[in-house]
Amino acid sequence: MKPKRHKPSGDEAALDAARDCVLAVGVRRTTLTDVARRAGVSRMTLYRRWPDVRALVGDLMTREWLAAARGALPAADDPRPAREQLVEGLTDGARALREHPLFRKILDVDPELLLPYVLDRRGASQDALLEQLAQGLRAGHADGSVREDDPVRQARVLLLVVQSFTLSLRTMTDESDARLDTPAFEAELRHVLDRSLRP
Template sequence: MLDAVRDCVLAVGVRRTTLTDVARRAGVSRMTLYRRWPDVRSLVGDLMTREWIAVATGAMPTRRPDVTARGLLTEGLVDAVRDFVAHPLFRKILDVDPELLLPYVLDRRGASQEALLELLAGVLREGHADGSVRRAPVERQARSVLLIVQSFTLSLRTMTDEDDPELSAEAFLGELRGILERTLTP
C-alpha cells in the first residue's frame, strides 16, 4: 500500500491523491485502507518515514577499520543530503506540497526524525568511544547535527547556481563536509 501511495504522490502530488486512488492502485478496498489510515496525510506520513529512513540508512557507508566513526558519519551525512535532494518523492513534495514538511520543521519531530536521531546518537557514541568525535551530551549533539543536515537538505537548491562551479551543489556539499568535520572534531 505504501508503494501505491508513492506512485500516486509521484503522479499528482499529495493534495490530489485520494484514498480511492491508492486503494485502486494497490488492488484493495477503501475500507482496508481506512482500517489502518484515517486519511491520505497519515498514509503519506508513513510513506515518508519509510522512504527517509531508507535514504539515511542507505547513505551510511560500511564500517571499515581504517575509518573513524567521525569519518563514517561525515561521509554518510553528506551522501544522505545528496540522496535526499535527488530523491523523487522528496523533490515532488518540495515542488508541489512543501507545506507538508512545515510541521516537521516548525512544530514537532516526526517518526523519521526520531529514527534519524537514534541512528546519529549511535554513531556519535562510537565516535566518543574511538576518540574521533568531540565529547558532548549525545542527545544534544545528535539534534544539533540533524539541524545542520536538515537545513542543507531543505534549502540546498535555493542556494545553488549550477552555472557557477563555486556555487554548485557539490561545492556546498563540500562546505557541509567541512562544517561537520569541524563540529565533530575533538
C-alpha cells in the first residue's frame, strides 16, 4: 500500500501556485485569477485571505526567504562556538538567497518589489531573521566567542552587511577575474563578519 502524499494546506497551496506564476511570468503579470486557477480554488477564496497579488507575494517571499535562510544554518548539535556558526550561517544564507530561483526572478524582473524592504521598512522575514540572529549573538556572549554588546543592535548591523552582499554582490563581481569573483567576495564577507564579532 502506497503511503499517502502530504496535501498542502489551503494557504500553502496558494503560495505554491503564486510561486509558480511568478517564476513563469514575474510579479507584475501574475494575477489572483492565475494563482486561483493553479491552486484549484476560486478567486474569492484568495480574496478572503489576500486583498491583492502584492500581499500574496509578500507572504510568499517571507516563506521562501526564511526557508532558504534556515536551511543554511548549521545543525542544532554543531559543537563549534557560536561566532563560527553565525559567520557560516550568514555567509551560506546570503548565497542561498542569491541562488534562490524566486529571488533571482524578482531581482531580474520586478526589483522595485524589494525596494521598500531596503529603503523604508522591515518585512516579516527580516524581523524573524533579526530575532534568530539575536539569539545566536546571546549564545556567543555566553560562550565568550562574540564581543559583548547589545544583541539587538548587533543583529541589525549584521543584517545590514549581509543584505548588501545579497542584493548588490553581482554589481561588484567579475567572474573573469579571480580576485573579483563571487567566492573571493564570500571569503571577504566571512572575514568582515568574524572580525566584527570577535571579542
